[in-house]
Amino acid sequence: MTDALVRLSADHPLLLWLLPLALLPLLASAQRATPVASIAAGPPDGLSRAVGVVVRLGGILALAGLILALSGPYRRGETLTRTGIGAQVSILIDRSGSMNETFAGRQPSGAEESKAAASRRLLAAFVGSRTHDQFAVTAFSTAPMLVVPMTDRHDAVRAAIAAIDRPGLDYTNIARGLAMGLSQFAAASPSTSRALLLVSDGAAVIDPRVQETLRAAFTRLRPNLYWLFLRTKGSPSISDRPQGEDTPQAAPERHLDLFFKSLRTPYRAFEAEGAEAVADAITQIERLERDPIPYTEQRPRRDLAGFAYGMALIGLLILVLAKLGEADLRRTGSSDAAPNRSLPVRLAA
Amino acid sequence: MRESRQPDIVYRPRGRPPGTRPGAHRGRESGGLGTFRDQVPFLRLPDARRIDVRATLRDPFEGTVVRRFEARTPIEVWALVDLSASMRFSGEADRGVLASDFCRGLAASATRIGDPFGLIGCDGAMREDVFLPASRARSQVAAVSRRLADAACTGDRADGFLAAARRLTGRPKMVFLVSDFRWPEPLIAEVFAALSLHDLVPVVLGDTAEAEGLPEWGLLELDDLEGAGRRVVFMRPALRRRWIAREAARAESLRRIATAHGRPPFRLAGRFDPDAVSRHLLGT
Structure with a gap:
């Protein structure tokens, strides 16, 4: 295992210094934040927490995968006896x-x-x-x-x-x-x-x-x-x-x-x-x-950029799915609020 | 103008406020003018102007009877407004605007019938910049609207209500507690207990977007306005049902506490409707 790690290398190893950027999703989220009066209003929910973790990991995966792919990773060739x-x-x-x-x-x-x-x-x-x-x-x-x-x-x-x-x-x-x-x-x-x-x-x-x-x-x-x-x-x-x-x-x-x-x-x-x-x-x-x-x-040198891009693709897919699944409190609430809303209009008319 | 067209909030204080100043509500004292209350012997109320001639003639013991009338006294109306950060919530309606609308309407209604109106803003402490001493001046409406418009909602606590309760001493007043009541339950009970001497009307600022208006499906990233962090919520019908049930339970527990100390809470959601407030106040 360590032997396999030793043989990993990259074309542009300096780019790997950007890898800490992959932790950015822990600090900021790409999702639109919905301000609420109290976060405790929603009942605790394990599935939601899991989805949150997955989305966050997706962000980390996407960033890390892209940085890795850009650095051009490969496994050195070797001669095995x-x-x-x-x-x-x-x-x-x-x-x-x-x-x-x-x-x-x-x-x-x-x-x-x-x-x-x-x-x-x-x-x-x-x-x-x-x-x-x-x-x-x-x-x-x-x-x-x-x-x-x-x-x-x-x-x-x-x-x-x-x-x-x-x-x-x-x-x-x-x-x-x-x-x-x-x-x-x-x-x-x-x-x-x-x-x-x-x-x-x-x-x-x-x-x-x-x-x-x-x-x-x-x-x-x-x-x-x-x-x-x-x-x-x-x-x-x-x-x-x-x-x-x-x-x-x-x-x-x-x-x-x-x-x-x-x-x-x-x-x-x-x-x-x-x-x-x-x-x-x-x-x-x-x-x-x-x-x-x-x-x-x-064993010939093996290019690992494809793996890295694949990793990034998985992460990006998760992020895109999360973005597509985004809901908005205000917009979706309008169906119930519509009759109430029409009232002031009538008053003003 | 909107204020002139808006109907007044009609309210009737619980009990009979003491006081000798003339006002709009049935007072504890008897006075010269107003609704007939009872007849008393002349010696008890030696007021020759109010002698009830018919009752005096009818009295077999030949006593002189004097009519007594209810005095109408004013009552101080106070609005205690929550200015914590959760009041910045804006769903179907902006919560701050809703609170401001309500306070303006209340100030207009109170000052129109001669009741002094005062305003206290509270967050973690009492907000002196949003304090208006009780006054009958009609200019109070403009002052209320100015104060509330300038007030920044930043606090993340509501302990200031306890300080406000200490300031509201003296005669019983009508106190409108305007908040979303997203407080810890012990604090709610404490504040209600501290204000239970007064005629306490909790006004709960709600929003359909917080319960019934929740989407059936979708991913929400909730961001707490009071700085309690962020949370991803994967909405689905089961969770939505649980959510609404939880909100209902919260409203029920608030109603229980409020009823123990006075009136049940009035839910102000979506739009400020003075008639609805009046109906609630006269019905409870």
């Missing part, structure tokens, strides 16, 4: 040229959809299914691109995801993409549940020196890592050992998986070979990420 159920999800999307192909490894034609289009469709449903999730979207190919920083504006996130089926280009530089994806996690409270969702259709060798940096970042932030591997039919799986030398260069997917497993953070890899498999994977991720998350809520 609340706790909801959700997670901070950093989505890292591969934009390499191969994402433009279908799961069959061809250029899409007719009703076929590319890997990028499929992931776009399914991720868009993922975003916004829970109100308090926060998302960041990063794309990477040769260099990482920050698309949307961590935000709870799901419209922006959906727009970012809608853009990922633009034709991709170049190669897959997963190390820098991971670094940027991780950098999206703000140093929020430690209880926040974080998830890094990597969507890619391939992998690349991570330089051992960069590996150390990434390892440190993962240890610090401890995100849940999900790898949505969009496998093209026929290409090697994560777990496939290559026939030749087992080096990162020969089987980058397998070694990236091994690297992730060595991070000592919760990690799951989903290998999807079609749109349905992607949908299943996303449903699983959604189910796993259910933790309390502090989120911020923006």
